[in-house]
Amino acid sequence: DGGITQSPKYLFRKEGQNVTLSCEQNLNHDAMYWYRQDPGQGLRLIYYSQIVNDFQKGDIAEGYSVSREKKESFPLTVTSAQKNPTAFYLCASSMSWGNQPQHFGDGTRLSIL
């Protein structure tokens, strides 16, 4: 079955440590997205990629980095510069850029040790 796989489901980070969240899709979608979800805040866009080898900053990109070297993969690195990384992170994809339904992964919950 086609879908989006995020791993790990739970992740713990120590102070000063970078961590990478994995997102893989086998839907053959061109566009991919990373959102951060905090209680009562809705979904806030961190980075998005319209097509492979291209990505753009979203609304809260500071302290995060991404790469899009393969169509099916869009990993997110939470760097030590992100001072408040505890949140639920959701990866999504859509067939193409522009008003297409977004399909979401099951999320990664990141906590600080």
Next chain:
Amino acid sequence: QQPVQSPQAVILREGEDAVINCSSSKALYSVHWYRQKHGEAPVFLMILLKGGEQKGHDKISASFNEKKQQSSLYLTASQLSYSGTYFCGTGDRGSTLGRLYFGRGTQLTVWP
């Protein structure tokens, strides 16, 4: 540019109806609706494009009033499975055409 959803929370009995509203301060091109159950991924419900059209499936439908820059989601004869948090995502026609701005969500609880 985050749209405003109202109400923040709704509690219903099975079989009752509910309306969730989503309004934006910017001219809209599209509105998406998603439902998220606790600890799970948001699931796409429907997309509405400009033109005031109404879409729906089963007993969930939505309208989009481009002039008023708002959309409403209608849940008719609610079922227990309708419980969850509903998000609207709005797309505009400006330089950010293609990306969505999500509201803070409306938490819907259906009791038997």
